[in-house]
Amino acid sequence: MNKPAFRNWQSVQEEVLRRIHSRQWPPGELIPNEADLAAEFGCARTTVNRALRALADAGLLDRRRKAGTRVAAQPVAKATLDISVIRNEVEARGQKYGYHLIDRRETVPPVATSAAMNTPIDAPLLYLKALHLANDRPYALESRWINGAVVAGVRDESFETISGNEWLLRHAPYTHGDIAFSATNATEDEAAILDCAPGGALFVIDRLTWDGDKAVTKVRILFVPGYQIRTAL
Amino acid sequence: MNKPAFRNWQSVQEEVLRRIHSRQWPPGELIPNEADLAAEFGCARTTVNRALRALADAGLLDRRRKAGTRVAAQPVAKATLDISVIRNEVEARGQKYGYHLIDRRETVPPVATSAAMNTPIDAPLLYLKALHLANDRPYALESRWINGAVVAGVRDESFETISGNEWLLRHAPYTHGDIAFSATNATEDEAAILDCAPGGALFVIDRLTWDGDKAVTKVRILFVPGYQIRTAL
DNA sequence: CAGTGGTCTAGACCACAGG
DNA sequence: CTGTGGTCTAGACCACTGG
DSSP states (O other): OOOOOOOSHHHHHHHHHHHHHTTSSOTTOEEOOHHHHHHHHTSOHHHHHHHHHHHHHTTSEEEETTTEEEEOSSOOEEEEEEEOOHHHHHHHTTOOEEEEEEEEEEEOOOHHHHHHHTOOTTOOEEEEEEEEEETTEEEEEEEEEEOTTTSTTGGGOOOSSSOHHHHHHHHOOOSEEEEEEEEEEOOHHHHHHHTSOTTOEEEEEEEEEEETTEEEEEEEEEEOTTOEEEEEO | OOOOOOOSHHHHHHHHHHHHHTTSSOTTOEEOOHHHHHHHHTSOHHHHHHHHHHHHHTTSEEEETTTEEEEOSSOOEEEEEEEOOHHHHHHHTTOOEEEEEEEEEEEOOOHHHHHHTTOOTTOOEEEEEEEEEETTEEEEEEEEEEOTTTSTTGGGOOOSSSOHHHHHHHHOOOSEEEEEEEEEEOOHHHHHHHTSOTTOEEEEEEEEEEETTEEEEEEEEEEOTTOEEEEEO
16 A cells, blocks of 8 residues: 655545545544644645645634634635626626726715615715626616715715726725625616616625725625626536 | 824724824825835734735725735725525525426527537537526526536436525535626516516526536526626725 | 644645746 | 645744633
């Protein structure tokens, strides 16, 4: 029996994965501690730690001090979606990107919006509505509220040639945010803009981003029927 | 000027984030190399490496050997969705979970399915259709194809009390898979089962999982109108 | 209390890729 | 060729938490 050398954390990870997958270490099972594995694999404990930590991040292992490391009973699949600028998304598909500003105004938002963004209910915000196109066909409809009190210079930007999406990434830092995915039926207006049937099922992304305790922007993006967002597991 | 101590990788990471956020290191900027930062922060290079590597994983930094580390010009937002067993999802909301098997049969799938799963076009697969409930209300409709040639023992399971979802996690290992999110209009049948209006916008998850080069299962889950999946950024 | 993972350190070698 | 990040090592101390 040849004894393969485990000289880097990737090979250690592969071996651990093999044991999990082959049910040598079944779901729920306690596996040897780092020191023992390091001895068995002939490498430093640090290396084992790196491999196991990566697997724990991926949801395949449960690690707790003193309790040890267990194979996850129900591995939680983590789907990591890369939410990039829509222009990049379209161009990555080899399609021609287009952009059309529909509306830009400074106005007092609905209370739900000011509440979500934690701004005074009578404080006006900058509102943008714009259509993203792929090969001259409607692709996504973006409706955005921007907190002008937080984002410097936003009032001087017309947004006629650059989307709020892109401009904000370059000019408005944020510390954290929330994102939600859902589905909704197209209203008459939305259907007209997106050139689809009224009531058509639209994929929706809602984002709210913050700079510390100040809301930066709240955006809802509606994608044309048929849109899919996909990733590997 | 007080000199705070950076004694762990998290504090180093925070300081780096602060510099990025304050535009001391603007987007696209080359930042000092690890050795210099380690000297400045008074810690080991390993510690700086850990902090910067985490930020690179998060999409905030671009790192290349010899070229050095740059602040990402367009930070790609990575939304990590935890796709767990539906039962857990429901129970995590504090709701009562319910499950109802609608159909179970062994039959030859549509060609699109056998093609996607890379099975012979005349090979029968196990088909399951089941409804998940939350507080006795319809929550999600699962339609699943299982490759009986790959999953041992699946023909002996009735799936009357356990969902394919859950059973497979416990009995069928997989090595990789794809997942896609989209939106669709409810058909008459689906609307009847989900107790919603026909044409209602349903959130859709499609998954296809593999064990090596063999497809394990292909599933489509339709969620009731109003369903949202959310995560922090 | 004691076992386990979490992390830090200092030093070293290496792989990669820019110039 | 050389600078940069990527990683390994051996040893050490610490934080958390199960029993």
